[in-house]
Amino acid sequence: MDLYWVRSDFRINNNNALEQVGKNREKKLALYIYNNEKFHKRSAQKWWLSQTIIKFERALSELGFTFHLLKGDEYEVLKKFVKDYNIKQIYYNKIFEPKELELDKKISKYFKLNLKIFVGKSNLLQNPFDVKKNDGTPFQVFTPFWKNAEIHYLNNNNVEKIKLKNIKNINTKNKKICDFVENTILPQKKWHEKFENIWKPGEKQAIEVLENFMDQNISNYSKNRDIPSIFGTSKLSPHIAFGEITSETIYSYFNNIKNKNINHRKFINEIGWREFSYHLLNHFPQIEEQNLRTQFDNFIWSNDKVKLEKWKKGETGYPIVDAGMKELHETGWMHNRVRMITSSFLVKHLRINWKEGESFFRDSLLDFNIGNNICGWQWVSGCGADAAPYFRIFNPILQGEKFDKDGLYVKKWIPSLQSIPKKLIHKPWEIDNATAKKIGFILERDYYKPIVDHKIARNEALTAFKNLKSK
DNA sequence: TGAAATGTTGGGGCG
DNA sequence: ACGCCCCAACATTTC
Numbered sequence: 001m002d003l004y005w006v007r008s009d010f011r012i013n014n015n016n017a018l019e020q021v022g023k024n025r026e027k028k029l030a031l032y033i034y035n036n037e038k039f040h041k042r043s044a045q046k047w048w049l050s051q052t053i054i055k056f057e058r059a060l061s062e063l064g065f066t067f068h069l070l071k072g073d074e075y076e077v078l079k080k081f082v083k084d085y086n087i088k089q090i091y092y093n094k095i096f097e098p099k100e101l102e103l104d105k106k107i108s109k110y111f112k113l114n115l116k117i118f119v120g121k122s123n124l125l126q127n128p129f130d131v132k133k134n135d136g137t138p139f140q141v142f143t144p145f146w147k148n149a150e151i152h153y154l155n156n157n158n159v160e161k162i163k164l165k166n167i168k169n170i171n172t173k174n175k176k177i178c179d180f181v182e183n184t185i186l187p188q189k190k191w192h193e194k195f196e197n198i199w200k201p202g203e204k205q206a207i208e209v210l211e212n213f214m215d216q217n218i219s220n221y222s223k224n225r226d227i228p229s230i231f232g233t234s235k236l237s238p239h240i241a242f243g244e245i246t247s248e249t250i251y252s253y254f255n256n257i258k259n260k261n262i263n264h265r266k267f268i269n270e271i272g273w274r275e276f277s278y279h280l281l282n283h284f285p286q287i288e289e290q291n292l293r294t295q296f297d298n299f300i301w302s303n304d305k306v307k308l309e310k311w312k313k314g315e316t317g318y319p320i321v322d323a324g325m326k327e328l329h330e331t332g333w334m335h336n337r338v339r340m341i342t343s344s345f346l347v348k349h350l351r352i353n354w355k356e357g358e359s360f361f362r363d364s365l366l367d368f369n370i371g372n373n374i375c376g377w378q379w380v381s382g383c384g385a386d387a388a389p390y391f392r393i394f395n396p397i398l399q400g401e402k403f404d405k406d407g408l409y410v411k412k413w414i415p416s417l418q419s420i421p422k423k424l425i426h427k428p429w430e431i432d433n434a435t436a437k438k439i440g441f442i443l444e445r446d447y448y449k450p451i452v453d454h455k456i457a458r459n460e461a462l463t464a465f466k467n468l469k470s471k
Numbered sequence: 472t473g474a475a476a477t478g479t480t481g482g483g484g485c486g
Numbered sequence: 487a488c489g490c491c492c493c494a495a496c497a498t499t500t501c
Contacts, residue, residue, distance in 0.1 A: 226472090340472070379472095391501040392473050399473090458474085462501060478498070485490085 001085055004065065005078065005092040006032040007100075009123065009243035010056040011203045012063070013164045016120030021091040022064070029085060030065040033077045034185055040363045044332040045241075047192035048366050050181040051201040052242050057177045058170045059203070069180050075106050082115065093120040093243075096128055096278050097370055098285035123243050125153045125251060125275055128282040138283035140385040145279060146272040153251070162252040167204035198331050199238065199366065206239035214253055221263040228324075228335035229408035234267070235333070237367030240274075247271050277371035280385050287374055287384070296383035299468050301353040310451055311346050312360055314413075317450035319426055320400035321345050323413035330413070332366035337403055343380045344394040349457040351464060354381040382465065390465035393458050400426030416446045 004021040012018065022028035032053060039046055057067040070077050081087070090111065094104065108117055131149050132138055139145035153159075186192065213234040217224070224232025239245050254260070254268045284292055291297055310316055314325030324338035334342070339361075346357045354377040361377075362368050378384025382392075404410055407425030411418050419439040420428050428447055436442065443449060 337472085344473095388472080389501090393501090394472095395474060458501095466501075474501085476498100476500070478496105480494100480496080482492105482494095484492085486488105 001027055001029055001087055002089045002091065003082070003085070003087045004028065004030045004060075005090055006030055006056070007092055007095055007243075008241070009093045010052045011206070011244050011246070012059055012167060013203065013207075014162055014246050014249050015093065017091040017093045017118060018120075020118050020120065021089075026064075028063075028065045029068065029087070030060050031068045031070065031078075031081060033074045034069065034071045035074055036071065037073070040359070042187070042363050043368075044192065044195070044364055044366050045368055046185050046187065047195050047332075048199070048201050048238055048242060050185045052244060053181060053185075054173060054177055055170055055202040055204075057174050058172065059167065061174070062168065067174075067177070069177055071184055074103055075110075078107060079110065082111070087115060089116040089118065091118040091120065094122040096122050096124055096282050098281065098288065101282075121248075123240075123246050124278055125149070125247050125271070126156065128275075128279040130156075131279060138279065139276075140280070142273065142276050142386050145276050146269070149272070149275055149279075154255075157248075159248075159252055159255045161256045162249050164207055164249065167202075167207065169204070170202075194330060195332055195366070201238070201242070201244070203239075203244045206236065206244035209234065209236055209239060210245060210250060210253065214257075218263050218267055222266045225266065226337050226403050227409075228327075228338050229404060229406075229412065233336065238333070241367045241369050247274065274369075274372055277369075277375035280375055281371045284385075287378060288370065291381075291383035292378055292385055293383045293387075295468060296381070299464070302351045304350065304352065307350050307451055308346075308352050308356055310448075311342075311350060311352070311357075315448045315451075316345065317429065317448040318345065318396040318400075318454075319407070319410040319414060319417060319428065319447075320396050320404060322448070323404075323410045326413035328361075328364050332364065334365070335409075337399075338409075339376070340380065341394050341396055341399050343377060344388075345396055347377075347381045348393045348461040348465075349396075349452050349454070351461060354378065354383070390468070391462060393461055395454060395458070397426045397454060414447070 002022050004018055009015055009017070053069065057069070060067050068081070070081070078090075082090070104119070111117060126149065131145070131152055139148065213236070217232065217234070221232065224230045226232075236245065236250070240247065250271055251268065254264055257264055280292070281287060311321075312325065314322035314329070316322055320338065321342050324334050324342040327338070328334040343354070343357050346352050347354050358373055358377040361373055365373070375384055379387045382388050382390045400407075400410065404426070406422060407417070407420070410425055417425060417428060419441065420431065421435065424431050428441070429443055429450060431441060431443070
């Protein structure tokens, strides 16, 4: 029998392994192995995963697959499964992540004598090892990377519009799968239920999100993408993270737009950043644990657990930072502009190791992927490739005033700031006694006092990071 | 996709 | 009319 091993590719369309499997066979098996080791205990993604599994099982069963859901280490489970079901051929799609590539190696080494393995295309536009500078070394700057990668991609691929098969509405559920998900994947405490009203996992929804965005939102993307109070970005990221839609499908949409303008290009650039992150992660796999620029290894990070906790909870006293963290808790997602502000605050204002932030985002984001998360954090910290220089420090007050002028975003997530005058919405500690009395606002009762003074924190960060540079 | 400090320019008030 | 000062607006440099 043939086996389609489902990894992070919960889709019917543009799924290389799935296209190949069972072409000649009647009975087809699909297997997803839930490896608990790969998720932190409190990972929000367990919720998305569970929902997308439930839907994907239905879609696969329509195609004649019998879907199995098992728990454990992928390698061990696969070995046993292949034996138990007398599998003759395995089909799966490649994942360009160092640990997954190791797993691939282990699997192919073990099975190669006894069965055939088909390894399909990954969820990247191309193999990261195919893109190199003329001198043979990997790119470390985004712009030249993307310029080169796009040409490479267009030359190597048929990028005419990918015809998407319609995904059926799924009304039924498989009780066995639902029970497994409930008992094995989802935590006992149902804290994740709040996501149900916000997100709709699944391939059908992913395609709808893309199409709606392309129809309605992209025409103002370059302007709106930076305003966190506006629905200006696609919010496709969790769908992409679970492979419900591919970069290739998105690129194909982009490529078939007749009059491309700055909005389209800015949007597709974000797919480029994802490619770049995975490019870096594959060429420099050590960055998962270590600073790409090793001089940062000498940096003395703060060990202030209290401030770290306050950052996580959104109690820093800087409205734009705290609003971002609240949005993250409530929705499992944070606006990109605010990701930059909050992460810069942790690394520069609090001088806490980026790994703390990386780990927290890993648990909290529904759209977490290892490439973007690692590279994003190293970029903000200045220790990554093409990174922000040490002196680039976001001012949380100014950023708020620039990108959340009327405080709509801040007020949405921090209702206790509702009556603060616009002028002071990003620095409520400056409110004068008379106004405070009038609106009934008391700083340490209704909101937090800033845990650090911006000016002092900025100067301390400059000194600390500057010393590092001269070492 | 940074912010703050410092430098330059030019208009207006004023003696 | 002129010189001086102030300061906003913009430009450049620095961190």
